[in-house]
Amino acid sequence: MESLVVEGLNKTFREKKRVVEAVKDVSFSVGEGEMVGLLGPNGAGKTTTIKCILGLVKPDSGRIEVGGVDARKEPRKAAAKLAAVLEGARNTYWRLTVWENIVYFAGIHGVSVSRGGDYFKYLLSVLKLEDQKDVEVRKLSSGYKQKTAVACALAKRTPIVFLDEPTLGLDVEASYDLREALRKLQAEEGRTMVISSHDMKVIQDVCSRVIIISRGRIVTDEKIPDLLTLFAARRYKVVISQNGDAEAIRKAEEGALERFPGCEIKRNPQTVEVFVSLSDGKQIYELVEIMRASGVSIETITQEEVDLEKAFLEVVRREARACG
Amino acid sequence: MWLVVIQSCWVKAYKLMTRYLFNMMSGLITLYIVFALLFYGTKSIGGGVVDLGDTLEGMLAGYLTWMLAMMGSTELAWNVTNEAQTGTFEQQYLSPVGYRWIAAITESFNFVYNVSMVFLIAMLIAATTGQKLHLHLASTLPIMLSVYVQATGIGFALAGLALIYKRVQSFFQVVQFLMIGIFLVPWDRFPWAKFLPLSASQKVLQRIVIDGLKIWQIPASDLILVLSVTVAYVAVGAALFSLAESKARERGVLGQY
Numbered sequence: 001m002e003s004l005v006v007e008g009l010n011k012t013f014r015e016k017k018r019v020v021e022a023v024k025d026v027s028f029s030v031g032e033g034e035m036v037g038l039l040g041p042n043g044a045g046k047t048t049t050i051k052c053i054l055g056l057v058k059p060d061s062g063r064i065e066v067g068g069v070d071a072r073k074e075p076r077k078a079a080a081k082l083a084a085v086l087e088g089a090r091n092t093y094w095r096l097t098v099w100e101n102i103v104y105f106a107g108i109h110g111v112s113v114s115r116g117g118d119y120f121k122y123l124l125s126v127l128k129l130e131d132q133k134d135v136e137v138r139k140l141s142s143g144y145k146q147k148t149a150v151a152c153a154l155a156k157r158t159p160i161v162f163l164d165e166p167t168l169g170l171d172v173e174a175s176y177d178l179r180e181a182l183r184k185l186q187a188e189e190g191r192t193m194v195i196s197s198h199d200m201k202v203i204q205d206v207c208s209r210v211i212i213i214s215r216g217r218i219v220t221d222e223k224i225p226d227l228l229t230l231f232a233a234r235r236y237k238v239v240i241s242q243n244g245d246a247e248a249i250r251k252a253e254e255g256a257l258e259r260f261p262g263c264e265i266k267r268n269p270q271t272v273e274v275f276v277s278l279s280d281g282k283q284i285y286e287l288v289e290i291m292r293a294s295g296v297s298i299e300t301i302t303q304e305e306v307d308l309e310k311a312f313l314e315v316v317r318r319e320a321r322a323c324g
Numbered sequence: 325m326w327l328v329v330i331q332s333c334w335v336k337a338y339k340l341m342t343r344y345l346f347n348m349m350s351g352l353i354t355l356y357i358v359f360a361l362l363f364y365g366t367k368s369i370g371g372g373v374v375d376l377g378d379t380l381e382g383m384l385a386g387y388l389t390w391m392l393a394m395m396g397s398t399e400l401a402w403n404v405t406n407e408a409q410t411g412t413f414e415q416q417y418l419s420p421v422g423y424r425w426i427a428a429i430t431e432s433f434n435f436v437y438n439v440s441m442v443f444l445i446a447m448l449i450a451a452t453t454g455q456k457l458h459l460h461l462a463s464t465l466p467i468m469l470s471v472y473v474q475a476t477g478i479g480f481a482l483a484g485l486a487l488i489y490k491r492v493q494s495f496f497q498v499v500q501f502l503m504i505g506i507f508l509v510p511w512d513r514f515p516w517a518k519f520l521p522l523s524a525s526q527k528v529l530q531r532i533v534i535d536g537l538k539i540w541q542i543p544a545s546d547l548i549l550v551l552s553v554t555v556a557y558v559a560v561g562a563a564l565f566s567l568a569e570s571k572a573r574e575r576g577v578l579g580q581y
Contacts, residue, residue, distance in 0.1 A: 013576055022576075048576065056414055058573040080420035086579075090411045095343040096336065107332025108419040108426060110325040136343070152415070 002065075003160055003192040004030040004053070009062035011048055022048040023059070024216040032159075033190035035182075037203030037224075039312055040213035046196045047087055049213065050162050054084055067159055080109070083153040084162035087196070091149035094138035098129055098148045101137060102155045109156040116155060123151045126181045143174030150178065154185065160192045167199050179205045200309040212312060214319040227311050235304035235314070236284060238274040240296040242267075252294035259290060262317055271299060277314050329421050333429040341437065356445050359387050363453070384449065385533040386507055388442050389471050389526040393503050395438045396475025398496045400427055401482035405493065408486070414579035423569075424562060427483070428476070435472045439465070463532045463539035470554040471525045477561030478521060484568025487578060521557045524549045 011023040023045045030036050040046045051057040053064055055075045064071040064078075071078035085091055092101045102120050103113055113120070124130045127147045132140055137148055146166060153161055163182075167175040183206055186193060197203055203210055204224060212220040220227065240252060249272055256263050256274050260283075263276040278284060284301070291298050304310070341348060363383055404427075407413035417423045446459060482499065485492050507526055509517040518524050528546055531537050539547070572578040 011576075015575075051576070054418060056417060056573065056578050057576045058570065076420050076422060079418055079422075082418060084415075084418060086411060086414055091415055093336070093340065093412060094410075095340055100336070100339055104332050104336045105415060107328050107335075108416060108421065110328050110420065112328040112331075 001032050002029045003032045003034070003067060004194070005063070005065040006049070006053065007063040007065075009049065009052055009064065010060045011045075011052055011057060012060055021216050023052065026062070026213070026216070026218055028211055028218060028221055030160075030192055030194060032192060033186075034209065035186050035193045035195070035207045037207035037210040038194060038196040038213065039200070039203060039210055039308075040196075041316055044213045045216040046213050047164055050084070050164055050194070050196060051086075054082055054162065055079060081158050082160050082162070083109070083156040083158040085146075085149045085153045085164060085166055087164040087168065090145070092137050092145070092152055094145075095136060097134050097136055098124070098140070098144075098151070099133045101148055101152050105152040106155040106157075109158070111156055116157065119157065120151075120155050123154055123185075126184055127151050128177055128181075141174075143170050143177070146170055146174070147178060147181075150181075158191075160194070162194050162196075164196045165198065166195065167197060167202050175199065175202070182206050200307070200312060204308040210308065210312075212315050214316050217319075219319045220315045224308065228306055228308065234279065234281070235275070235277045235306055235310065236287070237300075237302050237304050238276070238287060238291065239299040239301075240272050240274065240291060241299050242270055242272055243297060245295060248295040252291050252296045255290040255294055256287065259286060262314070272296075275304065277318075326421070329419070329426070330429050333426055334433045337430050337433040337437075352441055352445065355391060355441070356448055359384075359445065359449055360452070362387065363449070382530060382534045384446060385530040386526065388446065388468070388533075389522060389529055390504060390507065391442060391445075392438060392468055392471045393475040393478075393522050394500050395434065396431065396472040397478040397482060397499060397503070399434055400431060400476060400479030401486050401496055402493075403427070403430070404483035405486045405490070408490070408579050411579065417578065424480075424565060427480070431472075431476050431479070435469065438472070439468055442468070458533050458536040460532065460536075460538060463537070464529065466539060467525050467529045467532065467550065470550050471522055471529070473554050474521045474525065474557040477557035477559070480558075480561035480565040484565040487565075487568050487572040488575070490577070518549060519553060521553065524553050 006029065007027045009023050009026040013020045013022055026045070026049055038046045038049070048057055052059045052062075053066070053071065055071060055078065059072070066078040067081040069078045069081065093104070096104065099120070102123070106116055106120065124133055127150065129144065129147055129151060132144050132148075137145055140148065146169070150163065150166060153163070166182075167178055170178065179202055182193070182195075185191070186206070195203065195207060207224060209223050210220070210227060211218055240249065242249060253265050253272070253274075256265070256276065260276045260278070263274055266273040266275070274287075276287060278287075288298065288301070404413060407416070413423070416426050419426060443459065478499065482492070482496060485495065503522060506517075506520045506523055509520065509523065511517050511523075511527070524546065528542055528550055531542060532539065569578065
């Protein structure tokens, strides 16, 4: 069963003479209990997409269905099913304590202390906030502040939670703690979560599926293991030796770039590394032929190990090339 | 659901107020000092220049109305501005009851707090000037409420402006002075002035405080006028806020800068 359905979402901002097409025909759905990552470069349209779903930005067109409710027709009914931590915002009252913030934000969602108190305490323990419970948020480190914002969002017990850049500005340990907590809570509660982040580790660690947005459009929507397998099978590293024949190396580089425009070339003191993503495995023979014709010596050819970051960069670059 | 929301808003407003105790105390002292300066200043130049009433009660009625109106109108607008900057506005907007109701509930707390402050200042003034005041609670409270609700209507309109244009704080201060102007428009020369915000309530409040009338001794037509103006201004204010909210959502500027 789908928890969230977005169809043909469009949003254009018009500011004086400037027109920005922030979201272009975005469609996707998220199943119940699924944890989906939203990836994209700065200004790709991730936050606008999230804000359209939350009702904070009015889309120009498109359908948004939240837990079976048409969010554009019944925004308040849809809001009851949603919670979010928004990027770049405090999200909490710094003059209130961690506990007071949780109680307030759950309260305005209709969850009282008597109904949700035990769960609030549980959240504090999972997010390692117990010792900070009665501390005013302004006195906490950025990691604890962010965890408080996450606790406030989760305390509402909504079936769908959006976390926009939840680990932004956090140190390695705080980011790890938060990821651990999210994984644990999701496994236990099976809530639908959409996480937008620049931090690939967060998405790779926590999510099962990734949607990559670039220039306002969805360019990839895949299960993370499938995406990694796909790229692992395509990405090669060819090492050629720099044995004095600069002209041959120049020819090899030019030939590779001409045939495979997205390939990367890295010059080392002794070798030149050519990284290339192939749409068909057989293209490796073409690359070998280019090298042979240039007169360079190939030292090794290896299939690259691909992580989400490399896959993401490849998708975004390919999209950028396609758009000129 | 609603009870939990009301309780949450009231508890939060109370806690935040206690966390800004210095701010609260300095506000109280400032309001007292301003009244003292106004009172003794008017007395020393012979009084009557400004129609706040030439007795302590008259001046007090004018001052109380202005003070409440100022609090009601600008607090809401300041809150929206501040909360939009810190990111708590969007979080409240996500509540199933909507931000307008959260703001209205918070304003109900502010009304109780501000009226308590107004009474406290009035008692301080009476103690320092040695004069007795006609502050019949059952009569003054409903009129004060009408003042506050009308001011909240203005506050909603200002908050709407703040949502779209963000830096409009200086305009809030202009509005505070405009409200003094409203009290000064004479009804006999400008009959339409009775439909201006706060004007009808202030006139009724003056009769209660100066003439010592009880609310049931006020002509029904005057009370109906107060009620109609109150409903009209809060409805128009809320509608303008709603319009601004929709515009801000369209432009993507709801909440943060």
